[in-house]
Amino acid sequence: MGDQSHGSPQEAGAVAKAQAGSVDTIQDPGLPPHRPRLTDTEPRAAKRAERQVGILFAISMIGTILFLVGYFAVGHAESIAETRLQNMLLGLGTAFAMLGIGVGIVHWARTLMPDHEIAESRHEVRTEEDRRDAEEIIDTVLEESGIKRRPLIRNTLIGAIALAPLPALFILRDLDLTKASAGEIVERLRHTAWDEGVRLTRDPVGTPIKASDVQIGSAFHVIPEGLNELEDPLNEKAKAVVLLMRLHPDKMEISPEREDWHYDGIVAYSKICTHVGCPVALYEQHTHHLLCPCHQSTFDLTQECKVIFGPAAHPLPQLPITVDDEGYLVARSDFHEPVGPGYWERG
Incomplete structure (x- = not known):
C-alpha cells in the first residue's frame, strides 16, 4: 500500500x-x-x-x-x-x-x-x-x-x-544626616566611645566595675563611662556595648599580640554579632560559648571568640582592658577593628 x-x-x-x-x-x-x-x-x-x-x-x-x-x-x-x-x-x-x-x-x-x-x-x-x-x-x-x-x-x-x-x-x-562621604562613614564605624582610661560600667545603670566584682562564670553587659553625656548616646551605645566575662587563664588561647588585652582572665568582647548586628546575649558558662539568638552564630570565648558555628564570618572584636589605680576596669584603647557586621573593608 x-x-x-x-x-x-x-x-x-x-x-x-x-x-x-x-x-x-x-x-x-x-x-x-x-x-x-x-x-x-x-x-x-x-x-x-x-x-x-x-x-x-x-x-x-x-x-x-x-x-x-x-x-x-x-x-x-x-x-x-x-x-x-x-x-x-x-x-x-x-x-x-x-x-x-x-x-x-x-x-x-x-x-x-x-x-x-x-x-x-x-x-x-x-x-x-x-x-x-x-x-x-x-x-x-x-x-x-x-x-x-x-x-x-x-x-x-x-x-x-x-x-x-x-x-x-x-x-x-536619615542614614546619614551629615551628608558624609562613604569614607567618612566607614571611619566613623571604625571608632567607638571607648578610649584609653575609660572605665567599664554596668549597662544601663552606669556604675563602674572593679576586677574583684567579676567572678568566673559571671557575665556583665558593659558600656563606657560617661556615655549619656555624648551627643548621640544611643547610636554610640549601639557600637560600644560589650560583654565582660572571666575565665580561668589556663583555659584561654591567647595570641602573642593580645597578651595584655585581658586582666587575670577577665575579657571584654563586642556584643554586636559580626553577621547582621544582632546582640550576642547568651553565655554558656560550661562551654564558654557566646550565642547570637538571631541566626545561632556561636563564638568560643576560650579561642578569642572565634566563630565555631553559624553564618558569622568574623570573630567578635575584643576590647583591650586593664585596671586603674583604684582597681576599676578600664579600656586600654578603642577596638582595633570595626565592630558589627562584616563589610567591604574587612575581607
Whole structure:
C-alpha cells in the first residue's frame, strides 16, 4: 500500500481548520460556568464593597501618616522609653501602610473586578491595527476594573500610593544626616566611645566595675563611662556595648599580640554579632560559648571568640582592658577593628 503523504504544513493547517468548522475563536476548553457574585447582581453590595476598598486604602494613608508622626514628632529619641515609642509608631505605621494597600487591592479584585475566565489566541503586535487593538485592550481593562466610574477607589488608591514611598525616602535620607562621604562613614564605624582610661560600667545603670566584682562564670553587659553625656548616646551605645566575662587563664588561647588585652582572665568582647548586628546575649558558662539568638552564630570565648558555628564570618572584636589605680576596669584603647557586621573593608 505504501505511506500516504500529508502534504505541506499549510495544507495540514487548512485541513485542521476545515475540520474545526472554520471557527476562528477559541472554544471553551472546559472551564466551569461563571457564577455571578453578589456584587455582580446587587448594586448596594457593589457600593458597600467599594466603600470597604476605600476604607482599606484610607487605612494605608493613615499608616503612612502614623509613621511620619513617629519619625518627626518623637524625633531623635534620647531614652529607652522614647525609643520604644518611636519604634512602635514606625513599625505600626509601615505595617498599616503596606497592609492597607495590599488587602485593598485584593478585596477590590475579588469583589468588583470581572472574575470570569476567558481563553483567546495571542498574536505578535506588528501593525498599526494591532497597536490600536492593544490600546483597546488596555481601555477595556480600565473600564472593567471600574477605576473610571468609582472615584472613591481611584482617589484613595492614588493617595495611598502617593504616600506609601515617603517612609522609605525618609529612612534612606536619615542614614546619614551629615551628608558624609562613604569614607567618612566607614571611619566613623571604625571608632567607638571607648578610649584609653575609660572605665567599664554596668549597662544601663552606669556604675563602674572593679576586677574583684567579676567572678568566673559571671557575665556583665558593659558600656563606657560617661556615655549619656555624648551627643548621640544611643547610636554610640549601639557600637560600644560589650560583654565582660572571666575565665580561668589556663583555659584561654591567647595570641602573642593580645597578651595584655585581658586582666587575670577577665575579657571584654563586642556584643554586636559580626553577621547582621544582632546582640550576642547568651553565655554558656560550661562551654564558654557566646550565642547570637538571631541566626545561632556561636563564638568560643576560650579561642578569642572565634566563630565555631553559624553564618558569622568574623570573630567578635575584643576590647583591650586593664585596671586603674583604684582597681576599676578600664579600656586600654578603642577596638582595633570595626565592630558589627562584616563589610567591604574587612575581607
